[in-house]
Amino acid sequence: MKTKTTKAKKPSGKSRPTAENRIMKGRDIIVRALELAGVEVIFGYPGGTSMEIHQGLTLSKQIRMVLPRHEQGGAFAAGGYSRSTGKVGVCMATSGPGAVNLLTGIIDAKMDSIPLVAITGQVPSTVLGSDAFQETDIVGATFPLVKHSYLVQNINDIPKVIQEAFIIAKTGRPGPVLIDIPKNIQQQETIPDFDIKFDCPSYKPNLQPSSMQIKKAMHAIKEARRPIIYAGGGIIVSGASKELRAFVKKTGIPITTTVMGLGAYPSEGPLSLRMLGMHGAVYANIAINHADLVIALGVRFDDRVTGKLAEFCKDAKIIQVDIDPSEINKNRIVDIPIQGDVKRALTKMNDLAEPNQDIKPWIKQVQGWKKEFPLKYDLNKTHIVPQHVIVELNKYAEQNAIVSVGVGQHQMWAAQFWNFEEPLNWLCSSGLGAMGFGLPAAMGAQVAHPDKQVINIEGDGSFLMNIQELQTLKIEKIPVKNVVLNNAHLGMVAQWEDRFYKSLRGHTFLGDAHFAEIARAFGIKSESISKPEEVAPALKRMLKHKGPYVLDVKYPYNDKSMGHVMPMIPSNHTYLDTFLDEKHTLRQYWEKLGVVPK
Amino acid sequence: MQHTISILVVNRFGVLSRISGLFSGRGFNIESLNVAETNDPEISRMTIVTIGDNAKVEQITKQLNKLVDVIKVIDLTEENFVDRELILVKMNAEPRVREEILRIVEIFRSKVVDVSASTYTIEITGNQSKINGFLDLLRPLGIKEVVRSGRIAVSRGTKSIN
Numbered sequence: 151m152k153t154k155t156t157k158a159k160k161p162s163g164k165s166r167p168t169a170e171n172r173i174m175k176g177r178d179i180i181v182r183a184l185e186l187a188g189v190e191v192i193f194g195y196p197g198g199t200s201m202e203i204h205q206g207l208t209l210s211k212q213i214r215m216v217l218p219r220h221e222q223g224g225a226f227a228a229g230g231y232s233r234s235t236g237k238v239g240v241c242m243a244t245s246g247p248g249a250v251n252l253l254t255g256i257i258d259a260k261m262d263s264i265p266l267v268a269i270t271g272q273v274p275s276t277v278l279g280s281d282a283f284q285e286t287d288i289v290g291a292t293f294p295l296v297k298h299s300y301l302v303q304n305i306n307d308i309p310k311v312i313q314e315a316f317i318i319a320k321t322g323r324p325g326p327v328l329i330d331i332p333k334n335i336q337q338q339e340t341i342p343d344f345d346i347k348f349d350c351p352s353y354k355p356n357l358q359p360s361s362m363q364i365k366k367a368m369h370a371i372k373e374a375r376r377p378i379i380y381a382g383g384g385i386i387v388s389g390a391s392k393e394l395r396a397f398v399k400k401t402g403i404p405i406t407t408t409v410m411g412l413g414a415y416p417s418e419g420p421l422s423l424r425m426l427g428m429h430g431a432v433y434a435n436i437a438i439n440h441a442d443l444v445i446a447l448g449v450r451f452d453d454r455v456t457g458k459l460a461e462f463c464k465d466a467k468i469i470q471v472d473i474d475p476s477e478i479n480k481n482r483i484v485d486i487p488i489q490g491d492v493k494r495a496l497t498k499m500n501d502l503a504e505p506n507q508d509i510k511p512w513i514k515q516v517q518g519w520k521k522e523f524p525l526k527y528d529l530n531k532t533h534i535v536p537q538h539v540i541v542e543l544n545k546y547a548e549q550n551a552i553v554s555v556g557v558g559q560h561q562m563w564a565a566q567f568w569n570f571e572e573p574l575n576w577l578c579s580s581g582l583g584a585m586g587f588g589l590p591a592a593m594g595a596q597v598a599h600p601d602k603q604v605i606n607i608e609g610d611g612s613f614l615m616n617i618q619e620l621q622t623l624k625i626e627k628i629p630v631k632n633v634v635l636n637n638a639h640l641g642m643v644a645q646w647e648d649r650f651y652k653s654l655r656g657h658t659f660l661g662d663a664h665f666a667e668i669a670r671a672f673g674i675k676s677e678s679i680s681k682p683e684e685v686a687p688a689l690k691r692m693l694k695h696k697g698p699y700v701l702d703v704k705y706p707y708n709d710k711s712m713g714h715v716m717p718m719i720p721s722n723h724t725y726l727d728t729f730l731d732e733k734h735t736l737r738q739y740w741e742k743l744g745v746v747p748k
Numbered sequence: 749m750q751h752t753i754s755i756l757v758v759n760r761f762g763v764l765s766r767i768s769g770l771f772s773g774r775g776f777n778i779e780s781l782n783v784a785e786t787n788d789p790e791i792s793r794m795t796i797v798t799i800g801d802n803a804k805v806e807q808i809t810k811q812l813n814k815l816v817d818v819i820k821v822i823d824l825t826e827e828n829f830v831d832r833e834l835i836l837v838k839m840n841a842e843p844r845v846r847e848e849i850l851r852i853v854e855i856f857r858s859k860v861v862d863v864s865a866s867t868y869t870i871e872i873t874g875n876q877s878k879i880n881g882f883l884d885l886l887r888p889l890g891i892k893e894v895v896r897s898g899r900i901a902v903s904r905g906t907k908s909i910n
Contacts, residue, residue: 293766294773298816318816352758352819476810479803552879 176305183312185212193224195634197244199271202336215583219618221248223590225255230591231262233577236466236577238319242269246284254584256326259296261581265324267315267611274334289330297325303336322355323474360492367469367486368502376512377403383410384448384492393496401504404516405436409580413570427455429562429715432523435725437516446470446493449676451481461724471495528712534705536635538593540567551603554592556612557585559641562715564607586615592630610636620672623698632700634665645714646748663713667698676700751805752901755794756819763817776808780898795900824901831901834873840890841868856882
């Protein structure tokens with residue numbers, strides 16, 4: 151037991167503790183350490199091995215506890231909190247089933263590089279390994295899913311472990327960190343020492359990009375005739391949106407973003423090519439495949455972006471900036487690798503950047519494609535068109551509203567049609583593609599931003615997966631607006647069935663559900679619409695309402711291209727195989743016009 | 749191509765699982781794995797022999813480096829290194845082969861470390877080709893059991909991983 155009293159040192163940034171020279175219970179040490187880490191809110195579901203910590207948390211003046219109605223909702227809410235603030239999200243659960251229910255949210259954070267700390271109660275260390283009630287080896291189960299993890303084995307380690315967990319979650323390439331704490335350690339007592347320095351010699355992420363590589367990159371940019379920027383989630387997590395905008399302005403190079411990069415650059419900007427990839431804008435995919443230089447910023451050449459990897463930007467030179475060395479040369483061999491923080495890299499690049507007159511013809515060509523292949527949908531007089539609901543909602547929503555989505559067609563339509571202005575306003579389970587993400591993530595973001603408009607655009611399948619969180623919205627007074635694009639189907643899978651499996655329905659019909667009535671059962675105001683003329687007034691009513699809201703938008707699943715997410719590049723194909731509509735590919739369209747693709 | 753990778757890790761709960769899990773999770777093969785404390789009891793050294801082309805091994809070393817408990821990763825294959833393996837072989841030592849076994853033991857400068865009425869247990873150290881040559885000669889005489897330590901390796905000359 152440590153009895154040393156140390157004077158508090160002047161901290162950098164946050165206020166550091168004075169040594170609290172008194173005996174404290176493990177649970178209270180945990181709470182204090184979390185407060186010192188700057189935690190404002192925890193999404194936690196209590197149980198036998200974590201209730202001790204909850205008891206401690208009832209006394210915290212700093213930390214708000216939000217009780218999700220399922221641990222998965224708690225983990226996603228912590229993710230939504232983090233995605234909308236850039237801060238570390240925190241979720242908590244009891245051992246066994248509680249801990250295991252966190253997994254989907256933990257993996258989601260890993261895939262999208264979201265800083266998250268997950269705290270789990272564990273059976274007492276005295277019975278660990280005996281298959282005790284609600285015992286699960288959660289540290290073992292999460293080895294491949296976390297950035298790092300801890301099993302606390304000594305009460306005196308608590309302050310150090312918690313401090314380290316938050317630093318590791320947040321720095322370098324962010325990710326989830328799990329802390330498993332046996333119940334007996336929560337109940338033991340000691341005189342804690344909070345005056346600790348971060349000391350983890352094996353963890354030293356390099357942030358500083360090489361100046362020589364930056365010079366090489368800027369030379370290549372100067373020489374390029376058809377350059378393009380391909381920006382992703384790295385821009386958002388490193389807070390480099392401002393630097394990116396300056397870079398685009400200085401160089402005049404067009405920019406496309408991944409689904410994770412939405413908001414990094416204004417969607418409607420003159421040099422914006424919106425999102426690229428499988429359901430990205432046709433012009434973005436044409437442009438990147440015609441570029442002679444691709445400037446990849448905080449992206450990972452994911453298969454949903456590249457399609458057939460060997461053909462993706464086959465002849466282009468590639469500059470890649472990434473904080474994670476393992477992302478460089480992972481999927482694609484890179485010509486000019488720059489390892490480091492993308493914000494620092496862009497700052498250096500901006501010092502050297504200058505406009506390049508030689509790219510003018512290219513810009514003209516790109517603008518031509520933008521005009522020729524706009525993102526579009528057909529309106530219909532008899533039923534509601536889901537893309538139109540998103541466009542209308544965008545029109546009436548506050549300019550910097552936070553938008554959350556589930557996974558499926560509605561997610562892609564939102565990514566395609568929503569106009570993003572700023573970063574941190576887009577909550578999307580992108581890498582993992584976890585259904586059930588939208589509602590809890592929106593809840594987490596709304597807790598972080600009580601005064602902002604937070605809108606959850608959902609599909610019916612996705613909404614159902616964490617619908618229990620409606621009760622959390624109601625009881626915790628979290629005014630998330632939910633728009634359920636309800637076509638009674640698992641639309642995205644049905645779309646693939648239509649395209650690749652002759653429309654044979656392999657368990658993709660959900661059936662009708664009355665989400666407005668479900669919302670009412672939770673005491674939440676709601677409405678159900680099915681006619682095109684009802685869309686605008688219903689959206690306005692929803693946005694005007696002060697509390698949480700559910701708008702159930704019913705429309706029939708349509709097995710034609712208008713009911714599909716278009717455009718679409720089938721998996722492992724090239725941009726030339728893009729389906730522009732139900733029947734025609736870009737290749738066919740160009741053949742007819744006599745256009746020879748590069 | 750075979751690569752010999754040396755890894756210094758913090759000697760901490762779960763570190764072996766993290767590393768072996770990384771190999772299996774990303775589809776990398778482990779040919780052999782050896783782990784033990786270094787001169788500093790808080791640090792362990794692992795020697796992993798894996799097979800893959802250069803791009804694959806580059807990815808393996810980068811992924812290993814990302815683990816918080818990993819202090820240093822070196823692909824020794826890129827330089828000159830000394831590698832050794834220790835094996836224990838239990839032979840069926842029938843009277844008609846006892847002489848022959850001892851002759852081979854002598855030629856390879858190995859030694860018999862345990863004897864029973866019907867078995868010899870032999871210890872030998874060496875690099876892979878020596879060990880394989882030794883086992884090839886013993887095999888027809890009747891091997892009962894083989895225990896291999898897996899490869900350990902260190903770079904030649906003054907260079908050191910620490």
